[in-house]
Amino acid sequence: MNYLKKRKSAFGYALKGLKAFFRDEDHPKFHAIAGILAVILGFSFNLNSIEWIAVIFCVALVLSFEAINSALEQLTDIASPSYLESAGKVKDIAAGAVLISSVAAGIIGLIIFVPKFLEILP
Numbered sequence: 001m002n003y004l005k006k007r008k009s010a011f012g013y014a015l016k017g018l019k020a021f022f023r024d025e026d027h028p029k030f031h032a033i034a035g036i037l038a039v040i041l042g043f044s045f046n047l048n049s050i051e052w053i054a055v056i057f058c059v060a061l062v063l064s065f066e067a068i069n070s071a072l073e074q075l076t077d078i079a080s081p082s083y084l085e086s087a088g089k090v091k092d093i094a095a096g097a098v099l100i101s102s103v104a105a106g107i108i109g110l111i112i113f114v115p116k117f118l119e120i121l122p
């Protein structure tokens, strides 16, 4: 019972974190909108299971990296409020992780959706 209570609190904290993440920052909103568009396109083009797995994985991966990047940015600001080269490096590397996942997601999106758009062209 105690274990279940603890799990419930942990879930609540995670939801609280996600709420702050989407409320306080612009990049997550942009990536969430892109993800919603991908899901709408997925339903429109009747994706198969493998394509759905790829789309859901890409959306989750980009948003997760974005959340980790955001947490690292805030932690860096607490640890190093004044200018420090290594603090900047931490932020740049975390931003690089978001860039890698976004580019990969974009390429996978093109691989899945471009042939489907070409099929419906007159």
Ligand SMILES: Nc1ncnc2c1ncn2[C@@H]1O[C@H](COP(=O)(O)OP(=O)(O)OP(=O)(O)O)[C@@H](O)[C@H]1O
Pocket (backbone or CB within 6 Å): 025, 027, 073, 080, 081, 082, 083, 084, 085, 086, 087, 088, 089, 091, 092, 095
């Ligand atoms: N304390 C610091 N010391 C050195 N360089 C920093 C520091 N804080 C930020 N920078 C540099 O400035 C860049 C922008 O940092 P900032 O905290 O403004 O993030 P951001 O890219 O504006 O994030 P977001 O757009 O999500 O708000 C960093 O990637 C880093 O190169």
